[in-house]
Amino acid sequence: MSELQSALLLRKQLAELNKNPVEGFSAGLIDDSDIYRWEVLLIGPPDTLYEGGFFKAHIYFPKEYPLRPPKMKFITEIWHPNIEKNGDVCISILHEPGDDKWGYEKACERWLPIHTVETIMISVISMLADPNDQSPANVDAAKEWRENFPEFKRKVARCVRRSQEEML
Amino acid sequence: MGNCLQGLTSSNDGVSLLRGSETPPPLLESQSSSDLQLHASSSSGMAFGPPPPYEESMPMYHPTPNVSRPASQLTEEEQVKIAKRIGLIQHLPTGTYDGCKKNRECVICMVEFMVGDAVRYLPCMHTYHVECIDDWLMRSFTCPSCMEPVESALLSTYEAN
Ligand SMILES: [Zn+2]
Ligand SMILES: [Zn+2]
Numbered sequence: 523m524s525e526l527q528s529a530l531l532l533r534k535q536l537a538e539l540n541k542n543p544v545e546g547f548s549a550g551l552i553d554d555s556d557i558y559r560w561e562v563l564l565i566g567p568p569d570t571l572y573e574g575g576f577f578k579a580h581i582y583f584p585k586e587y588p589l590r591p592p593k594m595k596f597i598t599e600i601w602h603p604n605i606e607k608n609g610d611v612c613i614s615i616l617h618e619p620g621d622d623k624w625g626y627e628k629a630c631e632r633w634l635p636i637h638t639v640e641t642i643m644i645s646v647i648s649m650l651a652d653p654n655d656q657s658p659a660n661v662d663a664a665k666e667w668r669e670n671f672p673e674f675k676r677k678v679a680r681c682v683r684r685s686q687e688e689m690l
Numbered sequence: 691m692g693n694c695l696q697g698l699t700s701s702n703d704g705v706s707l708l709r710g711s712e713t714p715p716p717l718l719e720s721q722s723s724s725d726l727q728l729h730a731s732s733s734s735g736m737a738f739g740p741p742p743p744y745e746e747s748m749p750m751y752h753p754t755p756n757v758s759r760p761a762s763q764l765t766e767e768e769q770v771k772i773a774k775r776i777g778l779i780q781h782l783p784t785g786t787y788d789g790c791k792k793n794r795e796c797v798i799c800m801v802e803f804m805v806g807d808a809v810r811y812l813p814c815m816h817t818y819h820v821e822c823i824d825d826w827l828m829r830s831f832t833c834p835s836c837m838e839p840v841e842s843a844l845l846s847t848y849e850a851n
Contacts, residue, residue, distance in 0.1 A: 531800055588799075589829060618829075632830075635798045635826050635834045636797045
């Protein structure tokens, strides 16, 4: 996949998302001249603790996209077991494709070249609704989620409130 | 959903640093298995040292999916693995797109097939542009659409015949 092809593929996705927006998020570029750096605004999914929040995140695509996954980082403060305190998103589909040697069963959970901004956002939305505390990126949030849910809820509610204030 | 392997994330940064922003040329486009020269002797001892500067045009290989190295820096074991992978990929049937309505688009580049495009058929019958799928198969030997491991599918085809 040449650099030109990855840029074409991303331009195509951007045009498609502008034409047919997907529920739950909006997407654009951080800087109109750089197709590899996206800004998305995620709307806290209904019936989750994040409902009502507006979370801004950046997605950074490598030139080798779609052979290699992008990285995603929340810019708006967010408290979640699978999001590092600095905002880095840790979900398995954003990890490099697994080495075959370690077994095939994991391949489906890792990066695939058919993932798009839309499928990534759908995974992130489902992660917000359903955290995975097996190997958390934010250990403190994971511990709270398991052992002190009221406190976890309070922290998330504070993030949601702040995200609304930032939108004003 | 959601599972963090932090080791992987940090090693990626190292790799992208190493590679800069250069995109390696498509592996199989310019290089067939017959002219793939893997010199086992020249690589020993270099594999773990700091990478010497290499020319931009040098083909890159992926001994593991998130590692890229020119052939001269691969260990003997990696060379064998990569040579075997190239051999297996070339066993997969190819053809030119004939306008078949069932496969309209290459889901890797999201471009519709044009009659005459070089396509590769995986054992699961998913079809891609040769250059799109070959690059991927060098990294992960699975079908991107159905996640079927290509190697075991190939082996079971052999056994059936
Ligand atoms: Zn293609
Ligand atoms: Zn398939």
